[in-house]
Amino acid sequence: MIYQSFYVMGECTVKQEWGIFMNKACSKGNRRLHAISLTRKERFKYRACLVLLLVLNIGIIGAWFWKKMDERVPGxxxxxxxxxxxxxxGVPLEGNCKEAEDVIAITNGKPIQGSRQYFGLDRPVRVRASALGSYQAELKLFGIFHYKYIQFDVIEKAKVMPSGRAVGLYIQSDGIMVLGTSEIQGEDGFSYEPAKDILQPGDTIRKVEGTKVGDIDQVVELLQKKKGNRVMLEIARGGNVIQVKLDKVMTKEGEYKIGVWLREDTEGIGTLSFVTEKNQFAALGHGITDIDTGKLVRLSEGSVYxxxxxxxQKGEAGSPGELIGSVSLGESNCIGAIKSNTPLGITGEITGNGYQYQEGQALPVGLxxxxxEGKAWIMCQIADKVEKYEVEVEEINVNSKDNKGIVLRVTDKRLLKKSGGIVQGMSGAPILQNGKVVGAVTHVFVNDPTGGYGTFMENML
Structure with missing residues (x-):
């Protein structure tokens, strides 16, 4: 029998032998030490708990390490x-690329074996690609365990003209957006909500009884013309196009209604990020969404003014500020056309003089x-002209799959005094570092307007 003993403290001497405790008299009286024995089953449970705790700790540390590594290594x-x-x-990964003739590690690379080029990512590696195209490399943890594949896309060198100018953006949606449903009172005095559980906020009405609609007045007109009490709608929802039927309700005013709140267009002020040599532009760094539903507006057509x-309006903790301005609409004032509205920004073509590409103002793109991390600059217009303001890049997430890969903080005292930091309307302000355009501002921290997010330049090209 094996014993584990809990010793009683006192002025006594204890002699321990294998499996047996001999008791001696203490100077202040006799005390007996009690031994607790563990059965084989109890010892097994005890050891199993220790092993479980060890495995759990290793798992937590491993998950943390994996997450940190995944943030550092993009796909x-x-x-x-x-x-x-x-x-x-700076991660313990080794990679190998099949296309060694075109993608060559100039430093840190190992000799080419067959058609493969081997390299390590635990230290800086310099890569040079001599041919356009896509190449894939396999990454292994410690050179043994498969981690993931990384894709290299080789593109032509790019230069853009950073802008930073405030512009008015007008978007006509592809259909009529549903904001919500409501009750309506029929001619009989009862309340009805015919669109409830049929239409949802964010739905886009594309057709009414087979006729394509472009504005709310057209929807109202078609509802009055349709004979009978039921109407067929074609709607877009989450990437799918579906047909729904719902009842019309005749109101006391003698007009048919279906009980929905609708919006046909969106407009606002943002910042023009850059213009390419072909006068293609990008702005905002994030998509234009409906203010009520938060859904990305489906673009039919759009214009820049x-x-x-x-x-x-100066930003404060808990209350983001904003640029307040006016936009001159009308065909004669249009300076560009919006071609796409995506989660990573809007793009289109610039046609207005004074906004088009100028080689003397162009800078190379930084990937x-x-x-x-460190000093950078943003370009934005908060008065009559565009100015550069100093910021600090605090964090970089190269594996970010959204438009928040750069964390930055405004350090320029001029901008802090004027606006309190980043405000709404600055979305799209280009970020410059080391003589290159590396990104654009996308978000402000609600609880700290001196900080915000930016997206990488390559996401907007």
């Missing part, structure tokens, strides 16, 4: 043709592996 990297790119992730900043 996709852009490279410019015939230009050296340094990759420095000059904007005049008249005032600034996400070139962004560094």
């Amino acid at each position: 996709h990297i852009y490279l410019f043709q015939n230009q050296d790119a340094q990759i420095d992730f 000059p904007a005049k900043i008249e005032d600034i 996400k592996q070139e962004v560094e």
Whole structure:
């Protein structure tokens, strides 16, 4: 029998032998030490608990390490043709690329074996691609365990003209957006809600009884013309197009209604990020969403107009500020056409003089592996002209799958005094670092307007 003993403290001497405790008299009286024995089953449980705790700790540490490594190593990297790119992730990964003739590790690489080029990511590696195209490399943890594949897309070198100018944006949606449903009173005095559980906020009405609709007045007109009490609608919902039927209700005013709140267009002020050599533009760094539903507006057509900043509502903790201005609409004032509205920004073509590409103002594009923590600049218009303001890049997440890969903080005293930091309307302000355009501002921290997020430049190209 094996014993584990809990010793009683006192002025006594204890002699221990294998499996047996001999008791001696203490100077202040006799005390007996009690031994607790563990059966084989109890010992097994005790050891199992220790092993379980050890495995749990290893699992937690491993998950944390994996998460941190995943944040540092993207699954996709852009490279410019015939230009050296340094990759420095500092993780214990080894990679091999099949296309060794075209993607060559200039430093840190191992000799080419067959058609494969081997390299390590635990130290800086310099990559140069001589041919356009896509290449894939396998990454292994410690050079043994498969981690994931990383794709290299080799593209032509790019230069853009950073803008920072405030512009008015007008979007005509592809159909009529549903904001919500409501009760209506029929001619009989009873309340009805015919669209309840049939239409949802964010739905887009594309057709009424087979006729394509572009504005709310057209929807109302078709409801009056349709004979009978039921109407067929074609709606877009979550990427799907479906047909629904619902009842019309005749009101006391002698008009048919279906009990829905609708919106046909969206407009606002944002910042023009850049213009390419072909006068293609990108702005905002995030998509235009409906203010009530939060859904991305389906674009039918859109226009860009000059904007005049008249005032600034200063941002405070818990209350983001905003640029307050006016926009001159009308065909004669249009300076561009919006072609797409995506989660990563809006794009289109600039046609207005004074907004088009100028080679003398152009800068090279910086890819996400070139962004560094430290000093950078943003360009934005908060008065009559565009100015550069100093910011600090605090954090970089190269594996970000949204438009929040850069965390930045405003350090320029001029901007802090004028606006309190980042305000609504600055979305799209280009971020400059080391003489390159590396990204654009996308969000402000609600509880701290001096900080916010930015997206990588390559997401907007």
